[in-house]
Amino acid sequence: MNDHVRELYDKDGNLIGCLLTAEAWQSVGDKVKNLLGIKEEPAQAPEPIHEWDTLKEYWDFNYEPDMHVHCECCGSSTPDWQQDDPRKFRLSSATLGGMVTFTCLECQAKVLKKHFKDEIVTECRPFQDKDKRLEARY
Template identity: 60%
Template sequence: MSSDHFTELFDKDGNLIGCLLTADAWASIKPTVLKALNIQEAPPERPEPLADWETLKEYWDFPYAVDTDVHCDNCGESTENWQQDNPRKFRLSSANLAGLVSFTCQKCHAKITKKHFKDTIKVENQPYREKDLRKEGQY
């Protein structure tokens, strides 16, 4: 049996050994399969890019002091120094020399972006959105 969404795989003796699914088919049945097999999927957590943060601080040339406060407009979570929180209220997602620093709120998973400009800091909050697995690239 075969269709546009799956292809059954057989060994040399004709025994069914597996099935290949298209990305659309897998995205639509993945929750059902994981539940049936009693598998709880936990997203892999990348380490915080602390070396990038330290590089930004090392080359800091803004006329104001390094800011470590983070506030989530989505859920109200707040901290004066994100690095000293234990456990972390906010995880560093990215930092670069241009002054762009992003955090993820551990409470509601919103994204907080701090854009450091010459004279000011612009903060943006984006609520968490589920990813569409059909549009996620994996290598």
């Protein structure tokens, strides 16, 4: 295993770090990260764009699909959430019943758009740590 670790020194002979081969890192990387308390961000689930597309396909509300999203918690808003680059809101879910939820990428609040026959009711739920814990499971 000695070949797999190379200690790096500066010109004065002070140890500044060490380099592992890819093979070594693959075998111990997770343990090292655990020991150092480094947590990897859980991979984010992809946006369920298909749910939104399905909702649009079966759209039977008395108005056109509305792309506007506004976060009451931090004031962030967009005329069309799918067009922002970088994105301001991330789609979390969209049901056929017309419940569409977003995550505000500014303040992590949940923005709910409830589509009723004649109107959209928007709700904003501030980010809470316990939600984060649930989302962090993997």
